[in-house]
Amino acid sequence: MGIIKAFKLGFDYLKYDEDGNVQDTQRAVDDVNLDIEAGEFVAILGHNGSGKSTLAKHLNALLLPSEGTLWIDGTATDEEPELWKLRQKAGMVFQNPDNQIIGTVVEEDVGFGPENMGVPTEKIWKRVDESLQKVGMTAYRHHSPNKLSGGQKQRVAIAGIMAMRPKCIVLDEPTAMLDPNGRREVLKAVRELNQQENVTVILITHYMEEVIHADKVYVMDEGKIVMQGTPKEIFSQVDTLKKYRLDVPQVTLLAHELRKSGVDIPEGILTTEELVSALCR
Amino acid sequence: MLRDITLGQYYPANSVLHKLDPRTKLAGTMVFIISVFLFHTLPGYAVATLFLAAMIAVSKVPVKFMFKGLKAIVMILMITVVFNMILTPGEVLWKLGFLKVTREGVQLAVRMAIRLTYLVIGSSIMTLTTTPNQLTDGLEKALRPLNKIHVPVHEISMMMSIALRFIPILLEETDKIMKAQIARGADFENGNLIQKAKNMVPLLVPLFISAFRRANDLAMAMEARCYHGGEDRTQMKPLKYAAWDRAAYGILAAYLAVAIAFRVAGI
Numbered sequence: 009m010g011i012i013k014a015f016k017l018g019f020d021y022l023k024y025d026e027d028g029n030v031q032d033t034q035r036a037v038d039d040v041n042l043d044i045e046a047g048e049f050v051a052i053l054g055h056n057g058s059g060k061s062t063l064a065k066h067l068n069a070l071l072l073p074s075e076g077t078l079w080i081d082g083t084a085t086d087e088e089p090e091l092w093k094l095r096q097k098a099g100m101v102f103q104n105p106d107n108q109i110i111g112t113v114v115e116e117d118v119g120f121g122p123e124n125m126g127v128p129t130e131k132i133w134k135r136v137d138e139s140l141q142k143v144g145m146t147a148y149r150h151h152s153p154n155k156l157s158g159g160q161k162q163r164v165a166i167a168g169i170m171a172m173r174p175k176c177i178v179l180d181e182p183t184a185m186l187d188p189n190g191r192r193e194v195l196k197a198v199r200e201l202n203q204q205e206n207v208t209v210i211l212i213t214h215y216m217e218e219v220i221h222a223d224k225v226y227v228m229d230e231g232k233i234v235m236q237g238t239p240k241e242i243f244s245q246v247d248t249l250k251k252y253r254l255d256v257p258q259v260t261l262l263a264h265e266l267r268k269s270g271v272d273i274p275e276g277i278l279t280t281e282e283l284v285s286a287l288c289r
Numbered sequence: 290m291l292r293d294i295t296l297g298q299y300y301p302a303n304s305v306l307h308k309l310d311p312r313t314k315l316a317g318t319m320v321f322i323i324s325v326f327l328f329h330t331l332p333g334y335a336v337a338t339l340f341l342a343a344m345i346a347v348s349k350v351p352v353k354f355m356f357k358g359l360k361a362i363v364m365i366l367m368i369t370v371v372f373n374m375i376l377t378p379g380e381v382l383w384k385l386g387f388l389k390v391t392r393e394g395v396q397l398a399v400r401m402a403i404r405l406t407y408l409v410i411g412s413s414i415m416t417l418t419t420t421p422n423q424l425t426d427g428l429e430k431a432l433r434p435l436n437k438i439h440v441p442v443h444e445i446s447m448m449m450s451i452a453l454r455f456i457p458i459l460l461e462e463t464d465k466i467m468k469a470q471i472a473r474g475a476d477f478e479n480g481n482l483i484q485k486a487k488n489m490v491p492l493l494v495p496l497f498i499s500a501f502r503r504a505n506d507l508a509m510a511m512e513a514r515c516y517h518g519g520e521d522r523t524q525m526k527p528l529k530y531a532a533w534d535r536a537a538y539g540i541l542a543a544y545l546a547v548a549i550a551f552r553v554a555g556i
């Protein structure tokens with residue numbers, strides 16, 4: 009069993025009327041099976057409202073399944089009475105950097121997680137130093153988070169998660185509110201964590217460019233996982249992706265169109281270099 | 290316009306007062322307030338003035354910052370003084386129609402004015418030399434015994450520190466919404482009081498919605514980072530008394546003893 013495993017996972021949002029009776033249910037995650045190995049870089053794609061965030065909240069035990077089971081590092085989330093112990097194994101970074109920074113000073117915010125876990129004071133300092141270094145924010149440790157750029161705030165948020173020493177980190181559209189520069193910074197930090205620290209990464213995103221380095225890609229639609237495979241496998245099915253209202257990286261689209269009009273190149277080209285070498289063959 | 294408001298009035302400097310533990314400063318402020326009410330004669334006020342002046346000198350904060358806080362209470366101060374002067378019965382000094390200014394009234398008014406002024410300056414010294422964060426930490430630790438009678442001390446201090454973090458963000462947001470609504474023709478400047486209050490609705494509704502959304506997000510982010518209340522929580526920067534603090538407590542005890550002695554001796 010991998011670090012995160014889902015079996016027939018289903019989740020309904022309940023709507024209540026004024027008397028508190030269930031009035032309506034909305035299925036947001038439906039029959040999802042996942043098996044994510046430790047150390048993998050997994051990307052989840054999907055159109056707005058396809059249930060990505062709902063699924064992500066299950067991976068961190070913020071939501072508990074209505075149906076099926078989800079295991080985090082071998083423990084089923086609905087069997088653990090103290091959920092915060094699971095949350096330290098799978099950290100979560102959210103979209104809006106402002107709403108997830110709790111401390112009024114960068115280093116204090118990074119220390120928030122370890123404080124909650126009951127880590128002794130000296131060890132908190134050690135973890136904070138290490139985490140800030142990993143995301144390259146040591147120079148800003150005494151700053152107020154309000155004065156940082158979006159990308160820097162997101163890196164602080166990632167450091168805050170890293171200080172909890174999770175095995176797995178779930179990022180729900182961490183770059184959606186950032187400019188291209190901030191996006192690059194954050195993505196670089198995430199990839200380094202994956203490669204150097206061997207942290208399992210689950211990245212939810214709308215940007216196809218962020219997906220090409222993933223080991224595995226899942227595509228969601230209406231709560232279900234409708235496609236899965238390596239980025240190459242996924243992006244070679246341009247027409248299926250379009251059906252799920254998803255774009256493909258520009259280079260891939262160009263290669264696809266070239267191929268359709270008769271140029272002899274393979275499907276699933278992901279980078280400019282690949283396209284160049286395919287064309288110059 | 291709203292951006293000018295800064296919360297807390299911490300003045301960074303490198304003084305002994307800045308280095309003191311926030312609990313010591315809280316205790317010091319309490320002792321000073323008590324002393325101002327114990328003293329009630331000229332020599333007594335002279336001692337208090339001396340003590341205050343010494344603290345201001347030690348704090349390395351420019352004197353004008355100390356008096357800034359007084360601006361806020363000028364109205365209250367005036368009202369107190371006037372009412373005390375005309376409403377205290379006693380030996381009449383002047384008479385203007387039915388208004389009588391009495392000797393006792395003037396004495397009481399002066400005493401109240403001194404007390405209020407010293408109270409504000411005394412607490413300014415604390416807020417100017419302590420960051421809001423240290424202050425909440427200090428309060429949490431100082432009030433911890435109240436936990437026994439089920440006062441949620443940790444939760445209250447957590448709320449205070451989150452408020453401190455979000456007030457600047459919400460102020461900025463208010464500014465943004467205001468500009469957006471002005472661009473749509475909203476008017477926040479003109480009209481009488483009732484109209485002005487009505488005009489605030491398009492500002493307050495979006496502000497509240499966004500504040501609730503933020504609160505929801507923040508609660509989730511805190512849970513995701515293992516927050517589960519104050520139980521078994523450790524601290525990254527625990528408060529610890531140093532030699533400075535012991536010396537400060539000594540000075541405070543001596544000062545309080547003088548104040549009590551003055552009161553008992555009736556000086």
Ligand SMILES: Nc1ncnc2c1ncn2[C@@H]1O[C@H](COP(=O)(O)OP(=O)(O)OP(=O)(O)O)[C@@H](O)[C@H]1O
Pocket residue numbers: 021022034035036054055056057058059060061062063
């Ligand atoms: N708190 C909630 N209460 C009720 N329904 C909700 C709630 N949150 C989400 N939903 C519904 O559940 C479905 C899945 O939402 P979810 O937020 O998981 O989608 P998403 O893939 O993350 O979308 P996006 O790309 O916009 O972030 C949507 O139809 C949404 O309307």
Ligand SMILES: [Mg+2]
Pocket residue numbers: 060061062180181
């Ligand atoms: Mg989402």
